[in-house]
Every structure is written in C-alpha cells, then in structure tokens.
Amino acid sequence: TVLGEAKKKEKLKDHYRLGQVLGKGAFGVVYEATCLDDNRQYACKSISKAKLVTREDVEDIQREVEVLNLISDHENIAELIDSYEDPQHVHLILELCRGGELFDRIIEQGTFTERKAADHFRTMVLVVDHMHQLGVMHRDIKPENFLLTDKTQDAMLKLCDFGLSAYWKPGMRLSTIVGSCYYVAPEVLRRDYGVEADMWSLGVMLYILLSGLPPFWGDDESQIFKSVLKAELDFVTPPWPKISAAAKDCVRQLLTVQAQSRPSASELLQHPWLRSQGVAADKPL
Ligand code: ADP
Numbered sequence: 001t002v003l004g005e006a007k008k009k010e011k012l013k014d015h016y017r018l019g020q021v022l023g024k025g026a027f028g029v030v031y032e033a034t035c036l037d038d039n040r041q042y043a044c045k046s047i048s049k050a051k052l053v054t055r056e057d058v059e060d061i062q063r064e065v066e067v068l069n070l071i072s073d074h075e076n077i078a079e080l081i082d083s084y085e086d087p088q089h090v091h092l093i094l095e096l097c098r099g100g101e102l103f104d105r106i107i108e109q110g111t112f113t114e115r116k117a118a119d120h121f122r123t124m125v126l127v128v129d130h131m132h133q134l135g136v137m138h139r140d141i142k143p144e145n146f147l148l149t150d151k152t153q154d155a156m157l158k159l160c161d162f163g164l165s166a167y168w169k170p171g172m173r174l175s176t177i178v179g180s181c182y183y184v185a186p187e188v189l190r191r192d193y194g195v196e197a198d199m200w201s202l203g204v205m206l207y208i209l210l211s212g213l214p215p216f217w218g219d220d221e222s223q224i225f226k227s228v229l230k231a232e233l234d235f236v237t238p239p240w241p242k243i244s245a246a247a248k249d250c251v252r253q254l255l256t257v258q259a260q261s262r263p264s265a266s267e268l269l270q271h272p273w274l275r276s277q278g279v280a281a282d283k284p285l
Pocket residue numbers: 022023024025026027028030043045078094095096097098101144145147160161162163
C-alpha cells in the first residue's frame with residue numbers, strides 16, 4: 001500500500017461523487033468531487049498506481065501527503081481534507097480552487113498593475129516562507145502551481161502540487177534536478193542546491209507577473225538552460241522602462257546567481273516594494 005492499511009477500509013465512492021476533470025498532471029487526474037454527506041464540492045487528485053513504477057515514485061506520493069498534512073493548514077495552500085486508497089488509485093481530497101491556474105490569468109490579462117503584482121507576489125512569498133519555516137522546499141514553484149479560488153478579481157491564491165517537494169534543513173545540499181526549465185535555478189542545474197532555489201523560481205515568477213515574458217528563454221530546453229546559467233536580465237525591453245526601480249530591485253535580488261546572496265522568504269517580506277503600504281504603483285503597465 002501507498003498510504004498504509006488503515007486507509008483501505010473506507011471507499012472513496014461511499015463518500016464522494018466524482019464530476020468533471022479539472023486538470024491533469026504527471027501521475028494522475030484531478031476531478032471535481034461532491035461530498036455525499038454535505039453536498040460540498042472539493043477537488044479529488046486521483047493518482048494511478050500503475051504509473052508509480054519505481055520506489056521513488058511511491059515515496060514521492062507518500063511525501064506529498066505527509067507534506068500536505070504538515071503545511072496545508074495555511075490559507076494560501078489547497079488544504080488536504082482526506083485521502084483514500086484502492087487497488088488502482090490513491091485519491092487525495094483537496095480544497096477546490098475554481099478560478100483555474102494563475103498562469104492562465106496572466107495570459108488572459110497580459111500583465112498586472114504593479115500593485116496587483118505586489119499583492120499576489122506578497123502572498124506567494126508568505127506561503128513559501130511558511131513552508132521553509134517548516135523545513136519543506138517546494139522545488140516546482142511556477143504560475144501553473146498557484147491556483148485561484150474563484151474567477152473574481154479578488155480571488156485568493158493557493159499553492160498546490162507538492163509532488164516534487166523535499167525536506168530541507170540548514171546546511172543540507174540537494175542534487176536531484178527537478179522543476180520546470182524556465183523556473184529552475186542555475187545551482188539546481190549544477191546539482192548542488194538548497195532552499196534558495198525556491199527564491200530564484202519566485203524571482204522568475206515576479207519577472208513574468210510584471211512583464212508577461214520569461215526572463216530566460218530559448219527554442220528548446222538546452223537553450224533555456226544556457227540562458228538560465230548566463231542569468232542576464234533584460235530590463236530594457238518594454239514594459240521594463242516603465243516599471244519602478246523598487247520592483248526591479250526585488251527581481252534583481254532574487255535572480256542573483258550567488259544563491260547565498262539571495263534574500264530568504266522572510267527577508268524578502270521586508271522589501272519596500274512588498275511591504276503592505278508599499279511603493280508599488282496602481283497604474284496599468
Ligand atoms: P501533478 O502533480 O500531476 O502535476 P497537480 O497537483 O499539479 O498534479 O494537478 C494537476 C492540475 O489539476 C493542476 O495544474 C490544476 O489545473 C488542477 N488542480 C490541482 N489541484 C486542484 C484543486 N485543489 N482545485 C482545482 N484544480 C486543481
């Protein structure tokens with residue numbers, strides 16, 4: 001078993017009715033699910049056991065559940081409500097986010113005002129700070145993994161997908177290359193990294209929130225990796241000339257090649273651009 005014997009006694013279908021598909025990932029499918037007891041709606045991430053080939057795959061799912069139990073009582077994390085296991089699947093019942101991925105919202109809107117970008121970004125840094133304080137690194141921070149609770153302008157952001165997360169404590173070095181090519185930190189590509197790699201990914205997200213374009217790009221994965229390792233920042237192409245110096249400073253601090261020089265999540269929250277009464281302008285970019 002993946003979740004342990006105790007979890008096999010209760011059956012998913014005695015408690016939830018699955019509806020439409022909300023999304024697909026590497027291991028499974030996420031459905032809308034209705035709780036039969038109270039008619040409330042949730043998301044059900046159903047992971048196909050047939051796709052769990054290696055022991056590492058199984059451990060990844062076990063860690064995802066463990067990590068969710070450890071950190072998901074935060075208002076900006078999609079909460080793990082319950083879990084089930086049958087011969088074919090592991091099912092995770094999660095708080096439902098109806099607003100879709102932040103990535104799609106960025107595409108729809110192009111970019112955000114600096115104020116809106118700062119509001120979103122502060123939330124992201126807060127939730128990453130929460131994880132890091134509890135000794136967990138996400139390792140796949142990107143706009144696809146931030147979901148919105150609904151379609152309104154003031155929907156809340158929820159971090160999801162802890163499938164690649166890792167336990168981390170000061171001094172620990174990791175070497176497995178994981179993540180997504182646009183967001184991966186240079187030291188991850190060099191196979192020697194710590195929790196600072198999440199801060200780099202946050203920097204890439206901030207660059208995209210402000211400009212609509214990824215800072216490091218290329219025609220294929222190896223070109224993108226080359227661009228990441230070079231780490232040259234373009235602040236010349238529009239809309240960058242119109243963006244405040246404080247916002248650019250925030251991006252620059254995060255996208256520093258020297259991982260030790262990057263601010264931690266709690267340090268970053270003190271940055272003037274991110275402080276609640278901050279300097280971020282509320283005009284369209
Ligand atoms: P994987 O680990 O396989 O990448 P994810 O956890 O990222 O799976 O889920 C895949 C997709 O399903 C997400 O990108 C998102 O579109 C959707 N999804 C995941 N969790 C939820 C949720 N709690 N509410 C709504 N949609 C979700």
